[in-house]
Amino acid sequence: MKNSRYSKLILASASPRRVELLEQVGVIPNQIIPANIDETPLPREKASDLALRLAIQKAQALPLPSQDTLILAADSVVALGRREIPKAEDLDTARTCLNALSGRKHVVYGGIALRLPDGKIISRLVATSVRFKVLTQDEIQVYLDSGEWDGKAGGYGIQGLAARFVKNINGSYSNIVGLSLYDTMNMLEGVGFGHHH
Numbered sequence: 001m002k003n004s005r006y007s008k009l010i011l012a013s014a015s016p017r018r019v020e021l022l023e024q025v026g027v028i029p030n031q032i033i034p035a036n037i038d039e040t041p042l043p044r045e046k047a048s049d050l051a052l053r054l055a056i057q058k059a060q061a062l063p064l065p066s067q068d069t070l071i072l073a074a075d076s077v078v079a080l081g082r083r084e085i086p087k088a089e090d091l092d093t094a095r096t097c098l099n100a101l102s103g104r105k106h107v108v109y110g111g112i113a114l115r116l117p118d119g120k121i122i123s124r125l126v127a128t129s130v131r132f133k134v135l136t137q138d139e140i141q142v143y144l145d146s147g148e149w150d151g152k153a154g155g156y157g158i159q160g161l162a163a164r165f166v167k168n169i170n171g172s173y174s175n176i177v178g179l180s181l182y183d184t185m186n187m188l189e190g191v192g193f194g195h196h197h
């Protein structure tokens with residue numbers, strides 16, 4: 001193994017799902033520091049551009065760490081055709097999301113940004129398409145009652161009850177959960193990250 005230039009990682013995200021995904025592939029962030037940024041889309045901003053811009057801004061929002069430390073940030077945006085589906089913060093929004101996704105294909109855009117100690121940013125955009133079966137109002141109600149929609153982009157989490165709604169996916173599964181592990185590891189290894197336990 002080549003000598004790693006960076007041994008520490010700061011995750012600029014409060015998402016427990018991103019932490020779990022990284023742990024799954026043996027990467028334990030040294031610190032988790034949520035980046036507080038304004039996530040409002042710009043006028044007529046495409047969902048894909050929004051996901052990438054927010055990931056980069058999150059990575060830039062934290063103070064520069066020490067020389068052996070990288071900052072990893074990510075953002076997920078769900079789009080149906082040309083319009084963005086919001087993060088579901090309340091029941092009505094979640095219901096609207098699920099009704100909109102029912103029987104259709106949507107795209108989950110994942111922006112990933114890696115900030116080096118010198119301030120340089122490496123970024124990548126990942127897109128996964130997901131097709132939902134047609135949902136009955138009963139199915140939607142059962143899902144809303146579960147509370148699993150809370151705070152999730154598009155109003156659902158694929159790793160829970162909503163898995164039964166998914167007919168097929170095209171692209172990275174982990175990107176739908178919150179962070180494409182293939183792309184993230186590729187970026188980390190590309191800059192010479194090695195974790196020492």
